[in-house]
Amino acid sequence: MENKLSLKAHGKFLGVLSISIPIVVFLLILNWFFKITPYQNLQGMPLLIAPFASLIGFVLGYIAYKKSPDSLAKWSIVMNTLLFISPFLYWTVGTLIFGA
Numbered sequence: 001m002e003n004k005l006s007l008k009a010h011g012k013f014l015g016v017l018s019i020s021i022p023i024v025v026f027l028l029i030l031n032w033f034f035k036i037t038p039y040q041n042l043q044g045m046p047l048l049i050a051p052f053a054s055l056i057g058f059v060l061g062y063i064a065y066k067k068s069p070d071s072l073a074k075w076s077i078v079m080n081t082l083l084f085i086s087p088f089l090y091w092t093v094g095t096l097i098f099g100a
Contacts, residue, residue, distance in 0.1 A: 011068030018076035021057035054084040
């Protein structure tokens with residue numbers, strides 16, 4: 001019984017860790033776009049970090065879903081997938097609209 005509870009606890013922890021990755025990267029991207037804080041030394045780095053960080057978050061979310069299938073793990077998989085796609089979409093649309 002204790003082993004099942006331990007697996008669920010590990011799954012919950014991985015789910016929270018997995019969902020926190022896209023939230024932090026998304027906040028960095030919003031800060032870069034809208035200049036919310038005066039700290040702008042990162043420039044375009046959040047967009048470059050997003051695909052790599054979202055892959056790590058996706059793997060953690062998948063492991064969390066396998067250990068304890070709950071809605072937190074599902075949302076983390078969805079958010080990490082959207083975070084992975086968004087920089088490529090931004091770069092493609094920006095090239096199509098503004099040209100070379």
